């Protein structure tokens with residue numbers, strides 16, 4: 201089944217926040233933000249700005265009737281700065297005007313006097329100065345100290361992986377409308393409608409039931425709208441509360457890039473120990489996470505880094521520690537993979553370093569340490585239904601690794617200016633919110649009296665096609681044609697207390713709720729149909745819009761059963777709740793079983809570098825991926841390809857640059873480059889691994905949103921492999937992204 205949004209998108213008919221037809225009296229907002237990364241606010245003079253015709257009001261922290269606080273995990277983030285500023289782009293005031301042009305003019309006339317304080321931009325500086333978001337956390341398995349002593353090979357090293365701009369096509373935005381009795385309706389481009397509702401209630405000082413948040417769809421999010429869509433929605437709501445007029449605020453690209461946080465840069469140090477047979481016996485890492493100026497989701501992201509620090513390998517002795525370092529950058533936030541990719545880059549770097557020092561192919565170490573059934577992760581979960589080996593060996597075989605390696609060897613012998621490199625990248629990604637209480641969802645289904653069906657869930661459509669999957673679950677379970685089912689907007693009044701659409705888990709959680717609700721409805725309708733046909737209830741099957749008896753189509757249609765159900769006063773609506781079973785985690789011991797299951801896969805990447813210029817092309821990425829039993833291979837393949845491109849961008853060209861004053865220099869699309877048609881691999885092959893799937897996955901179709909991003913890490917090592925082929929003196933560096941400039945330096949260092 202095709203994505204149900206395809207036609208709307210193609211024709212430009214799909215609605216995003218900026219497409220909503222606004223009420224005639226709508227006002228427009230714009231944020232005035234800090235020009236300095238750290239300092240005391242001495243004074244702000246709004247007089248000239250306020251004097252402009254068409255400026256309605258400039259809101260500051262003084263106008264807040266509830267709490268000036270939007271921090272989710274830790275209350276450390278004011279909506280609008282009060283006495284101090286902590287990053288460039290930090291909101292200080294909200295200008296509401298007749299139109300955006302007036303608001304812009306006003307913004308330029310605001311005078312601010314800041315007494316500057318020292319600025320920290322890197323995690324390392326923050327750690328040295330003891331500037332942290334919260335206490336560090338450590339996962340421990342076995343005993344690394346004793347074990348290093350018994351190792352034949354022990355190596356240490358350090359790594360850096362940079363941030364990443366989400367660059368969702370649709371920028372952040374919100375449109376809030378006053379309803380009666382002080383109620384407010386907000387259309388927001390958010391992954392977390394409930395987070396918006398809860399935070400608006402807190403800042404406005406009113407109960408949650410007065411706020412209705414509606415989400416049609418997002419033009420991309422990638423984690424950037426899990427927590428960071430909230431501030432803008434709250435600002436429009438504060439203005440509506442006081443002005444009693446609709447207020448719209450859609451950020452322009454420049455403001456969005458400057459004001460919002462990104463993927464966390466990490467600086468890490470590792471120590472890895474192996475025995476002669478290449479078994480990794482011990483692994484230690486200190487992860488320094490550059491959290492930015494407030495917690496946002498950093499503590500959760502740090503946690504996921506620890507969960508993925510050993511990727512798809514079994515290591516019996518592990519000590520990993522993560523420090524969330526407070527710096528004067530915008531609060532960094534969720535980004536596809538959520539700290540997992542940062543963790544996996546370090547273990548892959550450590551293995552590359554060990555292989556290089558020992559003088560062997562990296563893949564021999566990878567292969568010798570792949571997870572198998574009943575291995576223990578450092579956090580206590582026992583690995584089951586493990587596909588690490590199967591995906592690895594299937595990849596090697598299906599894409600004929602031996603032949604590939606031979607071809608590359610020959611190519612490198614024959615060519616001087618161009619060199620090729622190759623890498624293997626296995627992945628293991630845990631599915632479930634690491635915070636166990638978040639793993640639940642609900643669905644509300646109405647069958648209308650004409651037989652058409654409306655499905656509401658807590659899932660937010662953001663281009664990943666979750667609505668198509670929900671529709672598939674519904675029409676398959678009800679036995680009716682897809683055209684009879686409509687996916688409703690995500691709305692806090694219809695489905696309450698939702699977790700954000702995140703963690704790759706949304707189709708699983710909400711899909712299970714849809715499945716349960718449809719099954720309950722079918723139970724009731726079977727009774728109705730059995731009476732109409734004078735058969736037993738258990739003989740009734742709903743299929744192809746008709747009732748089937750013992751696999752034989754009757755002439756009783758779905759519509760007739762629904763009409764009869766109405767007459768018999770049978771409930772045609774159902775609300776279902778699903779909570780992931782089994783999972784648990786004890787933070788005091790840092791042990792438990794946090795994930796419903798893991799997703800596995802392996803990628804082979806080949807790249808060619810131009811040794812005169814330092815430029816490179818990715819020849820091919822060939823993947824065997826564990827979809828379980830995919831419920832929609834077209835959609836899932838799209839997720840793999842998109843995630844791969846995004847992972848490659850992170851590892852190769854997307855270079856976020858802040859100067860020492862905390863100013864974002866890569867703040868435009870001309871200074872921040874994401875992959876395009878010319879930079880993605882010339883060939884991308886994806887073969888589904890045949891596996892049984894997992895009962896905790898919706899219809900055994902495993903989560904697919906985030907795991908494939910980490911195939912992109914393979915690109916770093918393929919390029920590195922090519923650099924080494926040209927320059928035997930090249931000392932392996934683990935400093936991502938591997939830009940052409942860095943390649944060139946590596947090619948000619950001695």
Ligand code: LUZ
Pocket residue numbers: 423426497500504534536537538632633634635702703704906
């Ligand atoms: N968001 C979150 C996530 O709140 N918790 C998670 O564990 C998570 N994992 C991946 C992506 N987003």
Ligand code: MOS
Pocket residue numbers: 391422423424426534535536537538701702703704
């Ligand atoms: Mo996310 S990184 O919001 O799944």
